[in-house]
Structure formats: C-alpha cells, structure tokens
Amino acid sequence: MSHPVSPLAPKTTPAMPPIEGVTIATEEAGIKYRGRTDLMIMAFAEGTQVAGTFTKSRCPSAPVDFCRANLKHGTARILVVNSGNANAFTGRKGREATEVTAFAAAKAIGCSPTEVFLASTGVIGEPLAADRFSGLLDGMVESAQTDRWLEAGEAIMTTDTYPKYATATVALGDHIVTLNGIAKGAGMIAPDMATMLSFVATDAPIDAPVLQVLIAESVGGSFNSVTVDSDTSTSDTLLLFATGAAAENGAPRITEADDERLGPFRQALDAMLKDLARQIVRDGEGARKEIEVRVKGAQSADSARKVALSIANSPLVKTAVAGEDANWGRVVMAVGKAGEPADRDRLAVYFGDIRVAFEGERDPSYSEAETSDYMKNDTIVITADLNIGNGSATIWTCDLTKEYVAINGDYRS
Amino acid sequence: MSHPVSPLAPKTTPAMPPIEGVTIATEEAGIKYRGRTDLMIMAFAEGTQVAGTFTKSRCPSAPVDFCRANLKHGTARILVVNSGNANAFTGRKGREATEVTAFAAAKAIGCSPTEVFLASTGVIGEPLAADRFSGLLDGMVESAQTDRWLEAGEAIMTTDTYPKYATATVALGDHIVTLNGIAKGAGMIAPDMATMLSFVATDAPIDAPVLQVLIAESVGGSFNSVTVDSDTSTSDTLLLFATGAAAENGAPRITEADDERLGPFRQALDAMLKDLARQIVRDGEGARKEIEVRVKGAQSADSARKVALSIANSPLVKTAVAGEDANWGRVVMAVGKAGEPADRDRLAVYFGDIRVAFEGERDPSYSEAETSDYMKNDTIVITADLNIGNGSATIWTCDLTKEYVAINGDYRS
Structure with missing residues (x-):
C-alpha cells in the first residue's frame, strides 16, 4: 500500500458537488488497514431507484450474491462498502456477514434489508468480521453529509494509488441534473465485468428499469473495455443510484429507455463510465504508461x-x-x-x-x-x-x- | 542473453548417442549473436520419414509455411535451423529467404527442395539475410558428424538459459531403436502449438503417416500443455524424423499406427516430448519455480x-x-x-x-x-x-x- 502514486494520475481533483438525496459518511473500522478509512456508507432518499451490473465470475463474492438478489426490487436506501476484505469464498460465514451488515444498516436508516446494497473489496478467503463494524452504522447514518464524495473515494481504495472521481451536469428535459461517480481498482481487472467497484449517483428522476438499460448500453465501451492483468475479480460491482430529487425542481420523470430527453444524460453517463474505467487502467498496478x-x-x-x-x-x-x-x-x-x-x-x-x-x-x-x-x-x-x-x-x-x-x-x- | 541459468535447469546433461542416419553441424553465422553458434543443420539418410506440427498462429513465420507445404511429401534429407531471427512477418522477403536457403541446402546434400525443412527463431519482423549464411551449407554438410547433438541444442537457443535434451532407447519388435530430441524456448510459449522449436530423430523404420499419428497423440499432453506467458509464437515447430537405419539391424518397418509393436516407442515418445516441454517451462523467462x-x-x-x-x-x-x-x-x-x-x-x-x-x-x-x-x-x-x-x-x-x-x-x- 506504500507504492508511489501512479505517474498517470489525474493532475487535478474535480470539485464533487452534492447530489440531492445522497449523504455520505466514512469511518476507520480497522478491518485490515490502520490509520485510514476503510468503511463508507451512502444514504439515499426514499424511493431512490437503483440498477447495477456485476462480475461474471463463477465464484462471486457474498456481497455480489446479495446485491444481485436485491436488485430486482429496484429501490435503494443505503450502500455499505468496506475495503481490506472482499468477503469472497468465505462460504456460510460470508453469507452471515452480509446478513449482519444488512440488518444493522436497515435498522440504522429505517428500511427493509432488500433496500440495502453491499460491496467488499480486498483479500479473498478471509472471513469478514462484520460485527466488528456493524455497530458503527447507526452513528454513520446520523452524521452523514452531502459533501463527502472525496472521502468516499478514498475509503474504498485498496492497492489504488489515487482515488477515482468523475462528475457531470447535464440537461434532462429543460432541467439540469447532476451525476457523481467514484471507482476503485488497480489489479485483478479484466473485461466481462463492471470493474472492481464503482458507484454513480444522480438526482435525476429515472426509473430503475431505465437505469438498467443505460448501464447495459454503457458498460461495454467503458468498464468492459479495460484490462490490467486479464484477471477477472470475484467482486466487480457497478451500481447506479437515482434519487429523483431533481423532480422537485421540475426535472421530468423518465420511465422509458427510448425517451428522447435521455440523450444528454446517456452521453454524460457514457463519458463518465469511460473516464472512471480509464482512471482504473491508469492506476493499474505498477503502471507507468x-x-x-x-x-x-x-x-x-x-x-x-x-x-x-x-x-x-x-x-x-x-x-x-x-x-x-x-x-x-x-x-x-x-x-x-x-x-x-x-x-x-x-x-x-x-x-x-x-x-x-x-x-x-x-x-x-x-x-x-x-x-x-x-x-x-x-x-x-x-x-x-x-x-x-x-x-x-x-x-x-x-x-x-x-x-x-x-x-x-x-x-x- | 546474459541472464543467469535458471535454478530449475537439469542437474546433468544426458549423453546423447548417435542416431544412425543423422549427422549434424553447427556454425557461427553472425545472424544476430556474436561469439556463439546460430546455425545448425541435420542431414538425414535417404528415405528418412518426417512428420510435424506447427503453431496455430494466423500470422505464421515463412519457415512454418514452407515446412507445412513440404510435409505432405513425407520425406526429409536436411533440416536447417537458425537462431537470432524468426523470419516472421517479413512478407515477400521472408519467402525469398526460405527459397534461397532451401535451394542452397538441397544443392549441398543433393536432394529436391521438397525434402528440405527449415526453422528460424528470434526477432520478428526483421528481414533474414539468408544469402549471408547459405554459402556455409556446402561445408556444413561435408563436415557434419553423428556426435554433435549437444552442439545442436546450443545453436538453436535464444533467451534460453540452458539447452534442452532428451534421449531414449526402446524396443521395436525384438530390436532396440533410439530416439534423440532437442528443444528451445523460454518466452512466447503457450498451448495450441508445438513449442518454439523441437526436433526429434530416431533410427526406427516408421512410415511418415504413422509418425504423424504418434505426434498428434502425444502433443496434447506435452507441448500443448505448457505455458510460460500465454503468448503463442509465430514460429512453433515440432518435427520428428525417422531415418529407418535400424531396419538394417532387423528392426521391423512400421506402416500402421495400430501396430502393437509400437507400444514402447509410443510411450518413450510421450515421455520425451513431456520432458522437453517441461524443460521449456523450467527455463521460462525469469522462472524460479x-x-x-x-x-x-x-x-x-x-x-x-x-x-x-x-x-x-x-x-x-x-x-x-x-x-x-x-x-x-x-x-x-x-x-x-x-x-x-x-x-x-x-x-x-x-x-x-x-x-x-x-x-x-x-x-x-x-x-x-x-x-x-x-x-x-x-x-x-x-x-x-x-x-x-x-x-x-x-x-x-x-x-x-x-x-x-x-x-x-x-x-x-
């Protein structure tokens, strides 16, 4: 973890604006690393729509199994991400860890466990002691702020030498909506996946099935077009959250993927996912070019x-x-x-x-x-x-x- | 080329007995390397049967194209191998270089160009100046000896840190026949091929179509089951020559692949190809394990x-x-x-x-x-x-x- 920052790192860090309906908190849970944050939550407004895509590994991690099952409900209230331990190939203990975390997160924010999304990244095969950090979730939900995107990007790093951010504002109908995205990944990166971990949130009022179409269209030319070492991770997860908060300002609700008003949003999402994917490659382990x-x-x-x-x-x-x-x-x-x-x-x-x-x-x-x-x-x-x-x-x-x-x-x- | 010998190199070099009907010569042609041999010929007795298998690359080298075309005739009188230049992706010039070499080799030994076999290994894309060494072939044929197997293994090396040998004596019917094999390769090694270069010769009287069956059976579990770096070469060539000289001592001529007397020979060939293939892996570029x-x-x-x-x-x-x-x-x-x-x-x-x-x-x-x-x-x-x-x-x-x-x-x- 003490490797020097990639010479290909971005020269500047973008100002990440708040996304209405999203608050963020990070913590030092001491899961593996010392003296740095390794736990991150994003809390979402009620009714937030969610879509995602995951590793095609035949040996996926427990959080990937968990998210896949929840995705069909289409709404999200909280995302919990830890770094340092992937909770992959951890068998029954792995499933128990996702259940412990989901129960604590649901209780903290007051939602159903089906509205919880989880991601873990780090070592494979070590049991994840979720009870060591699940007690932190109440306080994190309480203290979460809208202006913590930079901290979120840092908390999910493993062998990354820099955090990965992207932001865009774009017209939806006659109104402006905002997209923020973060990602992590430096090794075990190969196509047929949705990178190690990436999370994108927007205030645009777009229904979950539409979000899913947008991801499917965009991932082929972005995350599925990068490779560091041809090794596909057990944990690859891309989640896209749409709080819909912009509807209060007059942004139209999008319920069909062929809605023409989606054009600029689709372009911005494409560009953002490609940007994040290339940031991962440029932070490929040991990369100089x-x-x-x-x-x-x-x-x-x-x-x-x-x-x-x-x-x-x-x-x-x-x-x-x-x-x-x-x-x-x-x-x-x-x-x-x-x-x-x-x-x-x-x-x-x-x-x-x-x-x-x-x-x-x-x-x-x-x-x-x-x-x-x-x-x-x-x-x-x-x-x-x-x-x-x-x-x-x-x-x-x-x-x-x-x-x-x-x-x-x-x-x- | 100055890399230290692999710690996995064999502890001893086998005594390579003569194969009746095979003579060998090597030369310092200065194709790329200085102060070492880089040209090797094997001259074969009239009527020597030959079989082979080659890279599946869609961009094969000119010598691979040349050998593929000649293999259908089934007989060989001379093999010419150079190291330092692969004569791959050299276009028209590459075809001309194989023709120049084949013509000179055929003239030197007195055979048809269809009985010449060629292999080149080294840099891809550099034109091979065959006229710089084709003049050496007359003298090499003249001076070729039966006891030059160790020198042959050395002349075909590129990034190899040790030469690769194997030998076996085995019963064919009631008579003893001998097999000798050499190989080279350390990088650009991946399955679906027949390694970089390997040449096996025997005095057993076995017809070419039978030899081809034996190779096809054996290569799957040997050369096609090793990988150094997943990169398949443009030049992979395995050739098996049978001079038939043992027939003079009473060894039976084998004309059918299902001849039961082939059992021990088949086993010995399997073991030899597996041995040579593993020697290549153990000399994989940078390998320590x-x-x-x-x-x-x-x-x-x-x-x-x-x-x-x-x-x-x-x-x-x-x-x-x-x-x-x-x-x-x-x-x-x-x-x-x-x-x-x-x-x-x-x-x-x-x-x-x-x-x-x-x-x-x-x-x-x-x-x-x-x-x-x-x-x-x-x-x-x-x-x-x-x-x-x-x-x-x-x-x-x-x-x-x-x-x-x-x-x-x-x-x-």
Whole structure:
C-alpha cells in the first residue's frame, strides 16, 4: 500500500458537488488497514431507484450474491462498502456477514434489508468480521453529509494509488441534473465485468428499469473495455443510484429507455463510465504508461474486440511498452494468436500515427528513431488494421512493469 | 542473453548417442549473436520419414509455411535451423529467404527442395539475410558428424538459459531403436502449438503417416500443455524424423499406427516430448519455480483444461507463487473467471498435499506456517477439485518474476 502514486494520475481533483438525496459518511473500522478509512456508507432518499451490473465470475463474492438478489426490487436506501476484505469464498460465514451488515444498516436508516446494497473489496478467503463494524452504522447514518464524495473515494481504495472521481451536469428535459461517480481498482481487472467497484449517483428522476438499460448500453465501451492483468475479480460491482430529487425542481420523470430527453444524460453517463474505467487502467498496478489498443478492419466488431483483447492482455506487448520498445512483431504475434480471421499479408500496425508495418512486412519508410521517440509518451496508441472488413474495437490497458510483480508478490502477506 | 541459468535447469546433461542416419553441424553465422553458434543443420539418410506440427498462429513465420507445404511429401534429407531471427512477418522477403536457403541446402546434400525443412527463431519482423549464411551449407554438410547433438541444442537457443535434451532407447519388435530430441524456448510459449522449436530423430523404420499419428497423440499432453506467458509464437515447430537405419539391424518397418509393436516407442515418445516441454517451462523467462496445475472433478476433460489454463495463465497466481505466497484466493478467482461450469461451494484447493480450501471456504485445519513452508519448494503443485464431475487435466507453467519483465523490456533493443 506504500507504492508511489501512479505517474498517470489525474493532475487535478474535480470539485464533487452534492447530489440531492445522497449523504455520505466514512469511518476507520480497522478491518485490515490502520490509520485510514476503510468503511463508507451512502444514504439515499426514499424511493431512490437503483440498477447495477456485476462480475461474471463463477465464484462471486457474498456481497455480489446479495446485491444481485436485491436488485430486482429496484429501490435503494443505503450502500455499505468496506475495503481490506472482499468477503469472497468465505462460504456460510460470508453469507452471515452480509446478513449482519444488512440488518444493522436497515435498522440504522429505517428500511427493509432488500433496500440495502453491499460491496467488499480486498483479500479473498478471509472471513469478514462484520460485527466488528456493524455497530458503527447507526452513528454513520446520523452524521452523514452531502459533501463527502472525496472521502468516499478514498475509503474504498485498496492497492489504488489515487482515488477515482468523475462528475457531470447535464440537461434532462429543460432541467439540469447532476451525476457523481467514484471507482476503485488497480489489479485483478479484466473485461466481462463492471470493474472492481464503482458507484454513480444522480438526482435525476429515472426509473430503475431505465437505469438498467443505460448501464447495459454503457458498460461495454467503458468498464468492459479495460484490462490490467486479464484477471477477472470475484467482486466487480457497478451500481447506479437515482434519487429523483431533481423532480422537485421540475426535472421530468423518465420511465422509458427510448425517451428522447435521455440523450444528454446517456452521453454524460457514457463519458463518465469511460473516464472512471480509464482512471482504473491508469492506476493499474505498477503502471507507468496507458495503452490504447485500436483494432479496425476486422471481420466484425466482436472479432475486433477479441483481437484487441489478445493484444492488450499479451505480457510481451505490455513489457515491450514498459521498455519503450516499439516491438511491433509482438503485436503481430498477438493478432496471430487471437484465432480470429486475419491475413498476415494485409495487416498494418501503427504506433500513434506512425505506420510501422504494412502488408505483412516492415513499413518501407520505418524510422527506428521516430518510433522510439513516440514510445516515450505516457499514452501509447497501438492500432492494428486487419484490412479484411469493417469491424472495430478499442481496449484500454497499461504496461507490465517489475512493480506489478513486486506489488502482487507480497500483497497478502 | 546474459541472464543467469535458471535454478530449475537439469542437474546433468544426458549423453546423447548417435542416431544412425543423422549427422549434424553447427556454425557461427553472425545472424544476430556474436561469439556463439546460430546455425545448425541435420542431414538425414535417404528415405528418412518426417512428420510435424506447427503453431496455430494466423500470422505464421515463412519457415512454418514452407515446412507445412513440404510435409505432405513425407520425406526429409536436411533440416536447417537458425537462431537470432524468426523470419516472421517479413512478407515477400521472408519467402525469398526460405527459397534461397532451401535451394542452397538441397544443392549441398543433393536432394529436391521438397525434402528440405527449415526453422528460424528470434526477432520478428526483421528481414533474414539468408544469402549471408547459405554459402556455409556446402561445408556444413561435408563436415557434419553423428556426435554433435549437444552442439545442436546450443545453436538453436535464444533467451534460453540452458539447452534442452532428451534421449531414449526402446524396443521395436525384438530390436532396440533410439530416439534423440532437442528443444528451445523460454518466452512466447503457450498451448495450441508445438513449442518454439523441437526436433526429434530416431533410427526406427516408421512410415511418415504413422509418425504423424504418434505426434498428434502425444502433443496434447506435452507441448500443448505448457505455458510460460500465454503468448503463442509465430514460429512453433515440432518435427520428428525417422531415418529407418535400424531396419538394417532387423528392426521391423512400421506402416500402421495400430501396430502393437509400437507400444514402447509410443510411450518413450510421450515421455520425451513431456520432458522437453517441461524443460521449456523450467527455463521460462525469469522462472524460479515450476508450477503444475491439476484440475479434477470438472464437467469434462476439455472443461478441466480450460480451468487449468485459466489458473496457469493468471498473472496474479504466478506472481503469488513467485512471492512464495499460498494465495489460494487467486486460484479461486482464476477458476471463477474461466467461465466453465463450477460451483463455488463445492470447490476444494490444494497446495501440494495441503488442502487449503474446502466447500467454498478456507479449510478449518488450514495452517499458514505449513503452507508457507511448502511454497519454498522449486516445484509447486496446485490442485483445484471442482467436485462436479470426472474431467481432469494438467498444465505446467512457471512463476512470473521481475526478471520476466526485465528480459522482455529490452529483448529487441
């Protein structure tokens, strides 16, 4: 946890405005870490609508099971998140821990346990002693404030080297609504998920089924398009809460996903989730460079995505970028191993705008000096143009450095 | 190339006996490396039968294309292998380099170019200047000797820290035949291939179609069951040559794969390919530990294999082993992300013989001290018992260390 802040961290922290209907509190519960907050609650106004998406792991954590079951009710009053312990692969004890927490949270705010949402992140397999912090929830609900978003982002960190925030204000009909989002994650990050943990709240009056459609549309191009290490977590959770408080100011209630007034909100949500997802990649364990992998000219979008993931998850591509080596031969290797339709002799590879390979061999105008210079950048864009169709996809990842090995060789102990 | 020899290297080098009908020569051609051999030929007696298997990459190297085309003829007179340059993704120039080499080799030994086999290993994308070494082939054929197997293993190395040998003598009918094998490979190693390069020769009189059946049967449990970094090479080549010289001493000619006299030969070939494949893993770039991943109780053998690969390719599992951390939670994660049928609450995980997790939670008798002690071993056996069926599979891999990143962050430059 004492690793230096990623050089790719945002230069400034956004001012996170209050979201009407949301109050926040954090605590030092001492679950694993000392001298820092590790427990966070968000309390929501009555009637707050909720949607979410979770890890596709076959071995999900107990809180993921718990949230999945509650999501069908569509309303939320309180979110409880702890860091330091994932409450994953903890069996019966894990289910008991979620029940203890949910009961205490429901009692603290005065709601049904079906309106409680939980997330845990940290070590897998250690029992979570929920009774050690459930007694804190009464006081936290009582002291929760609207201006605690920065603290919320900090309390949910594990191996993150910086907290991840995003905010937007956007028109809904003729009225302005606000979205705030936070996220955490640095390792065990791979697509087919909704990142480690991310929570977005808005005052927009949008019904839960509509929120669910919006998440489903947005997650493919954001959280499901990043990878740090190809390892999908047991705990990935994205939850979107809509308090509806803006209705009091005249914002229209949205009950259908095809409501045209949703346009700007949809765009803002897309941009926010992509922003948070890229912040996670830029805080990838040991990362010193962000890599944007673009595949175009593939047989289909799905095929392009598979090729892009093959490149983005290749240890040899990632170590080459870490070494500032424009080793495009490894990109060719990764295209080849993807198993998707490709024709070696039509393939072109670019680093940034520099075409390094064309029609199955090194570009005639290739300049080692120019390309090496480009590799010194913080963000490296690798483009593979398969030249056999119109499918395209983009995946974001980070380089693979010795620091990744160091962080993960002694994370647990 | 100056990396220290893997601590997992074999303690002794086997005495490699001559194979009647095979002579070998090596040379310092200066293709990339200085002060070491980088060119190797094996000359074969007339009528030598050949079989092989190659990378499944969609972007194979020019020599792979060349060998695939020649394999259908079934006979071989000469093998030419260079290290330092893979002749992969070299377009028209790459095809020309294989033609130049094949023509010179055929002329040197006096055969058709269809009886020449080629392999190249090293950097991808650099044109291979075959005319710089094709002039050496005449002299090499002339000076080739039967007792140069150790030199052959050395000449084909790239980032390998030790050469890889195996030898066996075995009964064929009432007669003894001999098999010798060499291999190279340390990075860009993943299943669905036949390793970087491996060459096996025998004096057994076995027809090419039978050899092909034997390879197909054996490669699944050997070369296709190892992974260093999940990155499949463009150049993977396994070739098996049978000179048939033992027929002169009375060994029976084998023309059918179901000939019962093949039993001991088949077993010896299986054991040899598995031995060479494991030598590659034990020389995996930066490796300090070998990891044997056993999955049992899966729905099918295919499903077990996918789960085993998910564990063996997980950077988080591999870094944990590097850190001697019995982090079985990451094994659970890797089972979960595989997407194969699994039931969290029936899963058991073992490190060696120590059951660390059982029925979805930490084993009640788990001892951190005992498990940590086990993790100090050179070879770590991880077993995941899914407890839902009878499918099983074993995959060999190595740990992921800072040295892997160092080796691959400056390999090309």
